[in-house]
Amino acid sequence: MRDSINKKDGGVRWKLTLFAYRRLQHAVIAKAVEYNVPVVFVDPRDTSNVCPMCGARLNYIHRLAYCLRCGFIGDRDVVGATNIWLRALHAYVGGARVTPKRPRNEQ
Numbered sequence: 001m002r003d004s005i006n007k008k009d010g011g012v013r014w015k016l017t018l019f020a021y022r023r024l025q026h027a028v029i030a031k032a033v034e035y036n037v038p039v040v041f042v043d044p045r046d047t048s049n050v051c052p053m054c055g056a057r058l059n060y061i062h063r064l065a066y067c068l069r070c071g072f073i074g075d076r077d078v079v080g081a082t083n084i085w086l087r088a089l090h091a092y093v094g095g096a097r098v099t100p101k102r103p104r105n106e107q
């Protein structure tokens with residue numbers, strides 16, 4: 001699919017990328033429902049730019065992030081994944097859970 005995407009113009013290429021992303025998203029949701037795992041949607045904006053330890057803006061040397069406030073050092077992808085996890089945890093605890101609800105025992 002990627003080879004065919006590279007031959008298309010920008011608009012079509014973007015739509016195909018979104019299509020592939022949506023397919024992956026649906027597959028993940030289907031598995032989560034199958035195994036009764038909660039799904040939380042998170043806004044990924046700025047997840048690589050904020051320190052997961054103290055919330056300050058990170059600085060970068062190539063892919064290595066460092067925080068001038070608390071001294072945190074980490075890989076860009078690890079920082080992004082950690083911040084996404086923290087946002088999901090916060091949303092989950094805050095009640096923004098999206099998936100499968102267990103049947104309640106009504107009285």
Ligand SMILES: [Zn+2]
Pocket residue numbers: 051052053054055056067068069070071072
């Ligand atoms: Zn920090």
